[in-house]
Amino acid sequence: MNQVLETIKSRRSVRKYRKEQIKDEELEIILEAAIYAPTGHNDQPWHFTIIQDRDLINEISEGAKEVMKTRDVEWIASMGRVKNLNIFHHAPTVIIVSGRKDATTPLVDCSAAAQNMLLAAESMNIGSCWIGLAKFYFVNEKNMKKFNIPEENKVYFGVSFGYKVRENPKALKRYKNVFNYVGVSSQNINKQYNKLQLGVTMEVIEKRIEEAKVAYIPYSGSYDRIPEYMQEVGQWVMEKGLEMTGRVYGTYYNSPEDVAEEDLRYEIGFSFAGDATPEGKIGIKEIPEHTVLSAMHQGPYTEIGPVIHAVVDYAVENSYDIVGPVTEVYLNDPAEVPESELLTEVQFPVIKLK
Ligand SMILES: Cc1cc2nc3c(=O)[nH]c(=O)nc-3n(C[C@H](O)[C@H](O)[C@H](O)COP(=O)(O)O)c2cc1C
Structure with a gap:
């Protein structure tokens, strides 16, 4: 380069x-x-x-x-x-x-x-x-x-x-679903995003997730308040002057298909770089490097169910053991894009059985 x-x-x-x-x-x-x-x-x-x-x-x-x-x-x-x-x-x-x-x-x-x-x-x-x-x-x-x-x-x-007091950290994740090729014969486009744009079958991929330090709060109850909860955690990270490193996520420990709304349990977190200690409701932890099955969902958060099911089906059909709760990684901001353009990555931690 x-x-x-x-x-x-x-x-x-x-x-x-x-x-x-x-x-x-x-x-x-x-x-x-x-x-x-x-x-x-x-x-x-x-x-x-x-x-x-x-x-x-x-x-x-x-x-x-x-x-x-x-x-x-x-x-x-x-x-x-x-x-x-x-x-x-x-x-x-x-x-x-x-x-x-x-x-x-x-x-x-x-x-x-x-x-x-x-x-x-x-x-x-x-x-x-x-x-x-x-x-x-x-x-x-x-x-x-x-x-x-x-x-x-x-x-x-x-x-x-x-x-600078230190060398620059790696670049934040860049969204690649912003290119539309018109009248271009040879295309080298990120397959996953492109398929989504064209409405073709969703793709499930296996990938490694790098270790990350996160600030999070465990919540319970209705999902309706998640945007507010995201703000709560995000604001704490910002007020502490920590550098956000791009992973805004929700990990869901149970499902509305199995428990009543008031019993839903989940955590909302932000990855960051720097030093921080737990404070009040805020927990701090390192998420170790791990393998996931991942798929993208484009559209309203409430319509993510079929993507989650598709990843579970893929795991069963392809000999993966799901070893932890589902995490949704929020790749863009509902305050900045219309609902139809919201991008969420669904990740299930897995072990390949054979
Ligand atoms: C128009 C504009 C306004 C910004 N304002 C601020 C700001 O007031 N304070 C700040 O810390 N960063 C500000 N930023 C920096 C962005 O937060 C930053 O570019 C973005 O998070 C991407 O990170 P990167 O620059 O390290 O790639 C601004 C960036 C732009 C383009």
Whole structure:
């Protein structure tokens, strides 16, 4: 793989930085990369405010949180209330990106510039993170003036930069069901997702699941409250400043086909990287590496039953012993996609008998 592609794939959102400031030459390279991004109509409508003073960075963070607290969207309001949250993750350099409101495509242009900056930073092994929350501080005109941001501009986001305290973890899982080939003769598409899209028979596969550290809560009762429970665990992970590593799951110890609703037992969890100890209802554990039979379900969560049955049938027909409860891994967010596009992976831990 060439270096550009390697940089694209190794970049991660970095949320822990060394105190030491990045070098001026490095900052210059990052800024130059920004302005080499493409822009609609060649408007180049962007403006970059570079801040390296800790007090000013903290002021923006605290000010943004005050505004976030007043927002209707619950996850934003609740992040605003987290006392020890610094929205820039204590990075030593922050760049606020604003764009001319009357330009053709200012948000798109500024976003292209931001991605160039992230990649330039990564190419020098400097950590970076796109900070959408930064915009909340600048909804206040007084703050725009204080930071000399042109009146005709709108602040879209910030980006934080600093030396990493550790190497980047592996990339988060990328959903592959986003490509639709039209009029293409040779296709090398992930078979499983493609079959789903075409509505062809579901495929069951055997695969290894890597070990993972998870934060979870055991629940009982109706499944109706699962979205709320997910928020509860997710919020705890976020408030602890832990890095989510992509596995959002529910493990179901019994089934509505066998027990009354109030007797349903299950756990909801999130995988994370970092150190954490159990707290209140929250448990922490390592799920060891294991083998599963896996199948994908696309559509409303309530329609997952046939996929679960199909995996059980496959296990019986192909000499697998099911050795644990079913886990559903939630691959996208019901707040972001319509029900018909929800993707859930069904996993049964198994041992192959012969
Ligand atoms: C528009 C946008 C806004 C974001 N805002 C924040 C933010 O405010 N705070 C943060 O920690 N990460 C933020 N991120 C980073 C995403 O959480 C991150 O890119 C995503 O989880 C994927 O992880 P990766 O960047 O390591 O691949 C933002 C990313 C984008 C594109």
